[in-house]
Amino acid sequence: MGNEVKFMIGRIYFAIFGLVVLGIGILEILLGLTGRSFEWGIMEMSGEFLLWRGLILFFAGAFYLSSIKNFTDIHQLAKVVMGSVMIWIIAGVKIFSMILESIPGEEGWLNTFEGFLESYSAPYIPSLFLLPFSLVVLYYIRLSGEMSKGGGDER
Amino acid sequence: MKLTVDERWDLIDKITKQVVKYGEYKYTLKDAIAELTVKPLTGIPIAIAVLYGFWAFFGAFAGFFTDGFFVKLFDNHWLPWLQGVFPGKGGWLYYIFVGDPKADNCFEAFGVLTSGLFVAIGVVLPAIIAFYLFLIILEDSGYLPRLAVLIDTVLHKIGLHGFAVVPMILSLGCNVPAVVATRTLETKKQRFMMATLLAIFIPCGAQLGIMLEVIPEYVGLVMIYLLAGFFIFGFILNKLIPGRSPEILLDIPPYQMPIARNVRRKLWARVKSFFTVAVPFVLLGVVIVNIMYLTGFLDWLANLLEPILCGWFGVPKETVGPLIAAFLRKDLAVAQLSAIEMTTYQLVTSVVLVSLYFPCVATFAMLIKEGREEGLKGVLQYLFGSLLALITVVFLWGGLVHLIWIILGVA
16 A cells, blocks of 8 residues: 555544544533533543633634644644544543552552552543544654655655 | 674674564553643543542542641630740740740731740641642552643743643742752752742742631632732743743653652652751741740831832731741731731731742742852842842732722722
8 A cells, every 4th residue: 555545544434533532622611611411421521621622622723623634744744643633642641640549558558459450441531432542643653754754746 | 802893783682582573552541641741621620620629639638637727726725724834924935935924826826836836736737738749649549740741831921831730830839949940940040039929929838727727718819819929020030131941842741650668768858858948947936936936036027118018019017027037937816817807808908918928038048049050140130130029020910909808999
């Protein structure tokens, strides 16, 4: 598969992904402003900083969508990277806090095994579901790096 | 050996040939990202994400140590043990060192060895470590100078420039090094403005840690209110204070991975400074407030200030104790507020007042020291100028919170 095709696939992928991220961002902003929460299966939109998380996802989605035009340009790729970094920040601190919360127990110093496992159980915030999909950007960073080493003509 | 001008230039050429590589610069992804972080349209959303990360990390890290371990250690082991072994229950010495004999937690006991140690080690220390760790990573990665560029336009409106963001952010850790950091600003006007504004409007990391414990759901609102005050009073001060606000050129380093050893060293230096500067004041604060309480001075002062506290600010007269403690340590004062019976709105107003009220004694000493650089006139200018700004702000901005509650119908 040529690099042009790979970048075309990337463009479509991040357009769809951007729309999803933007949509979730808007929903979280609305929920945050109205003080409501929303649960769908194992996904939950509630809690502290919901409005801020929504705002960040909204901007991340906007970054993805604004990068589709002229996708192969390095400035556009930078937007995709930053959109992904914004998702990583939300998901990263959530995972970090889940790990920290799982260690101390309710009464004793350390958590019981059941309590430890329970800390990682559902529901999860949307960014945790978006995290693996955002990692696709790493492939494009590598691809872009290889192309610039090879002269970048193919772009 | 003395070289002629030509010989010197020849030597420069020789060295340059050996150390400088010439070629076409290739624009990389890192450069494009660096550009995105300083352009307002893309830079502001990124800054919001970074600040969210900062805040969420701060809360998770501090909460892990405080709620997960220190609360249990102090409330379940240290306090009962101390209450059992300390001699002279009910006496003055007991009250000063252990506090209320009926207290079942260290927040409310208010003794030097109970609340004093708990606040300093159990609450503030994890908050300080979390804050400085994240700040150092931002500094060393090269993001902080970009934030300075990003905020430059806004700060110009109040007569400061982008680099004022350094003392501003440092101040969120501790106001003392932040006042020292105002030296990086060019003019006397800028230095005075920045030192005054941060001493009044920016809560330190210790205070933030306690606020997260006492009013977690309102910390965001309090911060927005204080930040709004920072810019409004900054704008006014800029119009009132004579002097220049020159432009600056900023050299922005490239993004890079922070080096673990540097992070460790910087973190240690800053935490050590917290221990030597802040902890003695926390303990001293508890002693002084307890003595004032035992001698009846606090009650007398509370009655004297009741019309202002209850009428103008809408808070109970008992807040006079924390306001005195705030002069020594603001974190201690917020902790003390949590033990007073009042409504949520009164508690939020009290926390805002404690933040605005006099800078802690360590910051105050530093303000005088900065003024001393410019002689006795400088000391007086810093002292009276800051005091005047402070009294005005406390009455206007503190009273405004009460007015907001009245308009909302909750006060």
